[in-house]
Amino acid sequence: MRSSLLTCTLASLAAVNAIPTISVKGSKFFTSDGDQFFLKGIAYQLVPDDPLIDNNQCQLDAKLMKDLGANSIRVYHVDPSGDHKACMSTFADVGIYLWVDLDTFNTQIEQSAPHWNQSQLEAFQAVMDEFQQYENTAGFFVGNEVLTTSNGSVAAPFVKAAARDLKAYRNSKKYRNIPIGYSAADIADLRPMLQNYMACGTNTSESLDFFSLNAYEWCGQSSYAQSGYSQLMKNASSYSIPIFLSETGCIEPKPRNFDDQQAIFGEMSTVWSGAIIYEWIEEANGYGIIQYGEKVDPAAEGAPPDGYSRSGTPTPISPDFPNLSKHWKTLNPTGVKASEYSPTLTPPPCPAFTSNVWVVNGGVALPTLGQTFDAGVQSSITAGTAAQSAPTGNTSPSPTKGAAPGSPIREVQGMGLGLIGVLVGFFWWM
Template identity: 35%
Template sequence: ISTIDIVGNKFFYNDTGEQFFLKGIAYQRSRREGEDFDRSKEVPYIDSLANITTCLRDLPLLVELGVNVIRVYQIDPNADHDICMNALASKGIYVLADMAESEMSIVRNNPNWDTTLYTRYTSVVDALHKYNNLLGLIAGNEVTNTKYNTDASPFVRAAIRDVRKYIKNSGYRKIPLGYASNDDPEIRKSLSNYFVCEDPATRCSTADFFGLNTYEWCGYSTYATSGYRDLTIEYSKFPVPIFFSEFGCNAVSPRPFTEVEALYGSTMAKVWSGGIVYEYFQEVNNYGVVKENDDGSVAKLEDFEFLKQRYNSVIPQGITAAEESAREIPKLNCSGQNDIWKANTSLPLIPSSGKCDCIYESFKCTANPANLDNDLLKEICSNIDCSEISANGTTGVYGPYSDCSLQQKLSYVLNKQYIEGGNKTELCDYDGK
């Protein structure tokens, strides 16, 4: 299967130069409530690309839907993905994968980019880079989702910067890296500008693509009334490929998916590179197109037939890579901070495990790995100066040890408090923590 390249603000097949449009679906089963699993041996999430029985069972249904991309939200880097990835490739299906996981991600209300997350993200790269049908990797999903947490975005740009450098230094192919945003009109324009704008100091951290999770079109809406027209005008000169990383409002059920005709029609296809329907598996939020039965089989829901009809009836008309190369795509300058958008273009440090391990080994008082707690860190920092381990995405000020792991940062402040308090045992014991 051919790799997918980015030229200008569009995707193209590497071998033919034909434009590639995403006809995708989110493919991520959640663990059922009360489902038993051994946390000492299993990850707390389900890796959809490592479950051979499930992915081979579902492959004919994905083909029937007319899907050419699946989005998976959590990957176990230690699992074997060969069978599922190769089976998908044999049917022309690509994979868009998030690098975070449920318990290891950039948290919007307490963001950081540290050695633990760096190891997680780069391990996903190591696990998936060899597959030609890896379309791209997502560094963050709706991390900043309101005007009150825009300071989290610099940490995602730092992740893109460092993963890109890791890919290059590892000799891997140039894997596209991007971001998936929610659709908040108050911050949408500033947020998308932030991830693709050219800033001399942070040029290597720009996203290769941008996804928008949008649920504006419900039922039998229209191009104008849904807001799709306004979105298309807003992003008509966007410098990188943009697509709907999630779509499929379920206010009307079953979903008729009438937006598919507009999304892949002549007007929107000039701007948008398609989209990804949310989602394949029926969960409690009622967005699925199939329901998994207790015996392991699946039953098609009404949404399945509607989506199948829509996806298989549209053939978007694109251009060639050569034609796109001849076009001039304007770069975007960074719009800067304002009363609503407070993210700084100064980015967090590149995580350095060598530095962090070195300082950790010098401590006389260290945190118990079984009691790592951000609340405890905040409690201690209310009593002493913690600027050395602090990171602020609004001011762009990052302490020299802000890139260290939670255990190392907690140990840093415990050790500092212990020394400043005269090496008193109770200051290190901290109620057994």
């Protein structure tokens, strides 16, 4: 009897400490408790291969992230053979979810010569196999900024094919219905075609579960209209799947005031599901909100090559950290209860072929596993369709006061170039 009571007690404690899971209903995320979920996330890639295997570091960071007001982290690369139980438990204990990219350094889908093969699929599956077991795994990305130029749209069907095959694998293994999506570079020429393409079609097994955007448009003392956020809102106003900012946090001009969070969790929260700030750790690119000690001379004995430590007690960088914390602790949209929400939005039409802009002919058949982009595949994607008129309306952000020179993807093309900065700093690990 005593053993039975102890077992029941432990089971009850486990149930109390369990974190609600995240799922998709219509265009919104919900917890298993029935509450709408909005991301308050941080990009978290301390080391190139995997930041989720050192639990001492995870404990230090998770505590401060909780103080910040975060409920999510995004991790770009993990080692599926590593032991993640301790770190995942640490983050779950403070209410933090994981959004993880399925690709590795060698398996990502390439824009220049897109392909989708068995080796890539198996590598993606391995990451899914490892992280599906954790209740605080909230979502998987099948790609990050695969399309980075206006003539890169031929790669989009390969991203969608990856999502199709990973969704089929998830379902065949009877895993929890963890959402699968894509993180897009903010290319004005491709918006909103890429956004609509990833959700279009009547076959839900081929569309993404969510779409996200790496956007650095709101810089300095900007506004909802001036930054282009109002256009982002307009482009997504009838979007049928969840959408959020998977990277944001312009650094020029400084200081970073994060005033865009007022819009994201205010007027945009009826459509957008939150944001992930780039990034946690301070390094050469200047996007960090914490540091593990002062920068040292890279030439000093035992110093990291770029002078920035990747471990230790995290110290908030002021005013960035307190500015973000102030917003997150006061902005708490409640959204709608899952029980009171009946989705009515339908998938958008697949964008038509537009010469030199969007060269995918509507809802063409997706590449099969093993297909590489060649003349035959190109023909099947474009189908020789005559050029259509370009979309009407302003798809580019409005000029932003104090924005960095050039395109808003500019200084970092999201994590695409941000990651390059990380890798330069980490070559001694590789």
